[in-house]
Amino acid sequence: xxxxxxxxxxxxxxxxxxxxxxxxxxxxxxxxxxxxxxxxxxxxxxxxxxxxxxxxxxxxxxxxxxxxxxxxxxxxxxxxxxxxxxxxxxxxxxxxxxxxxxxxxxxxxxxxxxxxxxxxxxxxxxx
Numbered sequence: 001x002x003x004x005x006x007x008x009x010x011x012x013x014x015x016x017x018x019x020x021x022x023x024x025x026x027x028x029x030x031x032x033x034x035x036x037x038x039x040x041x042x043x044x045x046x047x048x049x050x051x052x053x054x055x056x057x058x059x060x061x062x063x064x065x066x067x068x069x070x071x072x073x074x075x076x077x078x079x080x081x082x083x084x085x086x087x088x089x090x091x092x093x094x095x096x097x098x099x100x101x102x103x104x105x106x107x108x109x110x111x112x113x114x115x116x117x118x119x120x121x122x123x124x125x126x127x
Contacts, residue, residue: 002026002118004096009046009123012086020081020123022096033099033114034079035107036070038125040092048094050109051079059110063089086127093122 022034032062033052049060049070053054058070069082079096097105100117107114 002068002098004098004120006094006096006123008122009094009125011126014087014127016127017082017084017088018086018125020083020094020096020125022079022081022120024077024079024098024118027098027118029077029079029098030074032115033116034070034072035097035109035114035116036079036081037095037097037107038092039095039122043092045095047107047109050079050107050114052112053099057110058111067100083125086125088127091125091127094125096120 003025005023031053035050037045037050038048047061048064048070049059051058051070051072067085071080073091098118099114103115104117
């Protein structure tokens, strides 16, 4: 049974920073592509950043470039999303997801389609 649990969200002023964590059980995140997504009220869920297994390539959506950093701690089976220079439009529920062996909900990061099969419940970010 795979479980992803996010934490680190909260309320922050414009220009502030937050570090989100996604801890996994039942799967080894370093073997999967892991993505961060967000969803604001009334809007569709959108991808924020992805960290690929193997070479560990990082891909970001345009709005996240130069402000957000996705990283991984293999020893803790955890993926992080460091968010700096936060703006009001960054508010929303931030959700991490991991690639599954048989596909899942498909998203494209940097031209590569990934099937995300495992999803967390999310952590709320308010700016």
